Amino acid sequence: MTNLDNQILDKIKDLKPKARWKFLFKNYLMWSLAIIFLIFASFACAWLIYLVVNNDWEYSKAIAGNFWDFWIASFPHIWFVFTIVFLLISYWNLTHTEKGYRIQKKHLIFLNVLIILFLGFIFCSFGLGNTIDSIDLEQSKIFNQRKVIWLNPEGGFLAGQVSEKNENSFKLIDFDGKLWTIDIEDANITPYTEDGVKILGTKTSENTFKAKEILPWSRIFLFEKDFFKELP
């Protein structure tokens, strides 16, 4: 063993310890990535919450014939997948921090899920959720199928922004940018916000639609500014 001492000293003679910043950098990188992906997961979760809360479960039969077909067509699977993927990446980074191994895996996952749900709800409540409605129609086919579902005047579903309002009708620009005249004479109107409306009714000509039911496009979340305003 004494010989071993000399051999070891001989081996390290020309070596130097690696700089401390390299180790700190790796640890901080893991923490940073964990936090970044936790926030990404919370964003995805905010859109997931927004789309699930605003999904038109009550019209599932009218839209798709039965509940399961409606679930498959309208559930925001992509945001659910993104939430899970970002959650797992964040979890992986946390387990690779210097002391990440000390926490039980199930506790770490549970804690991450709680944080993501909490932040997702907060982000959604402050208006992040409805930013998903501002993406164009082509992207909506993947990220926001609800918009596509409500662009079906032949089927009796139409949605968009109200541009001009009269006593018995209003002008509506649908998600494809097309201008419609909506007959609202016999319609039940639920107060709506500037986010837009969704309309159940019948297409009467190329650009006219008779409404039976007019509803707000999205529900208002706590902390959103319109929540505190009197609805029109």
Next chain:
Amino acid sequence: MSIRGFENTTDEEVVKLVLKDQKYFIILVDRYKEKLFRYISRISNFNEPEREDILQDVFVKVYVNLNSFNSSLKFSSWIYRITRNEVINNFRKFKRRPQIARIDPDDDFMSRIRSGLDLENEINIKVDMDYIKKVLNDINDKYKDVLILKFLEEKDYREISDILKIPMGTVATYINRGKKELKQKIKKYDKFR
């Protein structure tokens, strides 16, 4: 360099000295070479020259990575972790799996394991030593790792957690499961003795 006069210096303090001057590294080598050599023997079946090579590589890695040592850990946990990783690297390199847990005749292993497992029966140490070696090699690797650290290296739960990089709750679970498995096999042997 003489290592006298550093008996009361903690490992963590020695690490700080080594970072200033390489010559102090001999203190760490002197403190750990035998313990680690024994630990390597217990978790592998490498022959003596191979074990010495591994030990040399361990100390080189310890020196090169000394700045990654976090003083909130025990230095012994950190150096055991590096040793275990080095042994695993060598398993991969030589495509060899551990087969024999080496138990030295002067180890207090039997008394420790007997009290740890609550074995009331007085058993023949010589015969059981061989049998326990066999049984220890028979049980699941992850249980064997913690049992070796607990009963042979006498590490506490926190240290085992830091060496194996698993949560303390998992250490407790593995120890309980490992003890249960070991106990069942020892009792089985006792029945047929």
